[in-house]
Amino acid sequence: MKLVRQVLLTAILPLAAVLLAGVWLLISSVDKQEEQIQQEDELLQQIVRARVVTLLSRVDAASKILALNREAVLAVQDHNVNTLYELGRQYEPLQLSRIIYLDLQGRVLSRSDDRYRFGDDLSEQDEISQLLVDGVQAGDRVAGLFQQEDGFYYLIARPVLQYQEIPIGIVVSQVKVTPERLKQLVLGTGADIEIQIGGQRFSSFDETEGTRPETVRRVVPMGFGGRSAGLVVEEAQILLWPDRGIHSVDSLARQLLILFAVLLILLPILLMWILRRYLRPYAELVDELQQLSVGSVDLGVIRKTLGHDFRDAPEEVSRVAQAISGMAQTLERQMDELEHLAVTDQLTGLKNRRFLTASMQHAMARIYRHGGELSVLLIDLDQFKRINDRLGHSKGDEHLCSVAEAFRDNCRSSDIIARWGGEEFMLLCPDLDLKGASDLAEKLRKLVDGLRSDEVKAIDPLGSVGTLSIGAAQWLPGETAEQLLQRVDRALYRAKEGGRNRVEICAQARIAADLGGDH
Template sequence: MLNPKFTLRTQVALLFGGLVGLVAGGLSLWLAEGLAEQALRDQGTTLQTLATSTAVVFSEGLHERQREIELLADDPPPGAGLTPQHWQPALDRLQRSRTHYSWIGLADHQGQVLAASGGLLVGQNVASRPWFQAALSQPFTGDVHAAKMLTTLLAPSATGEPLRFLDFAAPIRDPAGGTIAVLGVHASWDWATEVINSLRSDALYQQGVRVFVLDRAGKVIHRPRDATADEAPPRPLPRGLAQVWRWSDGKRYLSASTPVPAREITGDLGWTVVTRQPLARAAQGAEQARRQALLAGALAALLGLLLAGWLAGRFSRPLQRMAEAARRVEAGQQGVQIPEEHHSLEVEQLSSALRGMQQALLGREAELEQRVQLRTAELEQAHAELSQANAVLSAMALNDALTGLPNRRAADARLEMEFQRHRRNGQALALGLIDIDRFKSVNDRYGHAGGDEVLQRVARVLAAAVRRTDFLARFGGEEFLVLMPETPQEGARQLAERLRQAVEDSEGPPVKVTLSLGLCYGAQMHASVAAALQAADEALYAAKQGGRNRVEQAPPGQQP
């Protein structure tokens, strides 16, 4: 309690000044800590986002390169076989299109290099190399390793470091499925540096943000050029959101980590992307926000004290009312307004200042709420876009990309549904398997592009000829499937002949083709979908044996 001997001016000045100082100081401390924490969280989010983006780009890059090698192995140059002169141009073109492909080679099943980009290692044996041994049985993605046989044959790394490679390899198989050769690629590890530099801005680099890549065992396989060889994050690696770690050099860094997701098992290298920033640099924004908030609080407190000393002697009652309102605001009561006082210019100014401070706090609160709402809307939009993308992917998964018809997966589902439905209600069901006659000769003569054109034309003709109630799908290769629900035996036979005739009458580049059709009627009486397909397949075989360009029905012993 204040000494009653003090004057009213002194008592009011001390009371009001103390109140203003307490409110301003408390709010400034709270605001300073809140802003500092938010600034540090924002910086952590930046590091986490950079780590996640880098991990995703690594994942997509590994998948793309492995898939490219697999596609080339599955679809070699026309007529290439294992002849080096057919493979050499294709390998050279691929290397020119991929700047990070340091070496691309074709080795036979004994490891002898038959063809390679630039002719490097041709005639040498790579049977002892892990990538060759692994790719004899399945596609292979190999982790970062130092160059062995190519060390003296290739130009030094652009970073000045020893040459290091990633391995991508895939088997080349004969028609029986046996491995006859291996296609391998050594991709320069400089690729990782370019990915990181493309995602991390120069501004982040100037702020001390660095990116490390760890292998499955936690060993650093990529570090910044300004990092020492023994710098490494703590082990085991902390998980979760960005946090402060103490690294092997004894210093503290704001750090974040994200594992590189694997698109397939063979491409899972177990990498982890780690981003870091020296804690002092990361906290600069937080410290600046804290200083500004404390300075603002100190200025507000000083202003309150000066105003209190100036006005207290003459306006004790208005000050008491304003102090009471300020205490209610401090207590967190909603809807409280600092009263407007007009007894003198000084009191009016103090009242206005306090009201302005209150409105500023309310404005900041409203701004924060608006930011939350905006972020919520962005998340909802992202969710909607993701849902739309998933819907597109689902549709793509059920349709053949070449012909636009439903694919084998969709056909299997429709077969099962129709089979069960017609077994329940006993209604008629006919199943036809269609195969383009001598399609292999079309591919051999006109190439895969010509074969694709024939497939597309046949698909269009068949789709135009079937009824709206029928189901037509590409069943694999040059084979199609047609389901004819609620169709009696004679009707199914007529439709099958119509399909055959429509294809025979169709004209179009590059060559006219015919088809054979195996018909199975009464599929509901078979023990399973597989049995119905087997009956239709045997009828198709009979059509082929009977001279092609004809319709055959399953033998009576296989009918219901």
């Protein structure tokens, strides 16, 4: 885990540093842009104001020209509706809403936006009545915002002058206050304008399109100073929307910050997961080796585990596991050999006394748990010393081996045959009662008696050289191993005493005597 932590720190710290540097750069860039945008805002306000002034000047200029136009003067005199209409239409490029000509009684001679509507009386309308109230004079002029039947207009009304001094009619140039007109004022600026006249609000933006005033970045009040003959602009303001560029940078910065935070949280988790996943086989290998080192598992288990469980591990781990498994196998084999040597008699290949003693304890413990019987045979080769002395040790060893061979061939696989010492053997026969043990002993005695070599027999043709004297006993529950060995040893002693080449059993009747110590 220390490795994992180091890897995590190595990976995360530089990343975090880079991310923080990126965030800092972004934030400083946004700050600079905001400064620039403030300057642009100022410029934008000036542009919008200039456009308003230009529009109003255009209205004034149109009315001045049309009031003095010679053709217009003649047409007003003649009530030539068509000519006046055409003259008004000529001012369409100036984007005026309409031009109205009236006679001195306030009756309409022409409307540039409605060719066939004229003759109606507008003398009661504010802007006209202001001109007519004291009789129209050459220098009269009415300018301002006025409400008309179809909306609010900024207009300038002035007399049409014959010979540039005699009023013969009135010309009114008008610009209607509409969202479209306001849009033209802010066209290309990215801003919007909103004004309120006579309690009615006009905006250059369409709120139904999803643009909400709440999203306005900045509101700049706009003054319409000066005296006006008509209505006043109750409120005017320029709405500066979040700049698309800075908005996107802002948004990008926010998104990056969130992304960085998520990365800083997720990346260690991800790295941890990857590292754990990658290092898990190493950890498991280490665990296995630790278990081996503390001896809590067998070498065989370790070998199998390493050889099988790490087969799909990363190649390095798999190779290490296979190597260790091989080493474990070698070690296991050598230990088996050592163990075999430790419990085996070198000459006969039978088990040795230590093994048989331990096996006797196990057998007894098993009978305590599961029940059953256990018998032992203690066997001694009669006058074996004479064989060694007469025929030499090699012949003696040869006879020992042939006897051991006979035991192996005629005992059950569950029986444990051990060389007890010198020319003594002991058979541990699980699940065999005393009768069975006696029969087995007798069988073995006769067998060995018969297999003796002529050389052995020749030592004492009438005696019992190389035959077997056997003591047999059945273990009694509650009896210790030493007690059982004492009893069978006594039985063997009796067999020796009784003339050798015979079997003596330690029957129930003899138990008390044997235990009594009449040895």
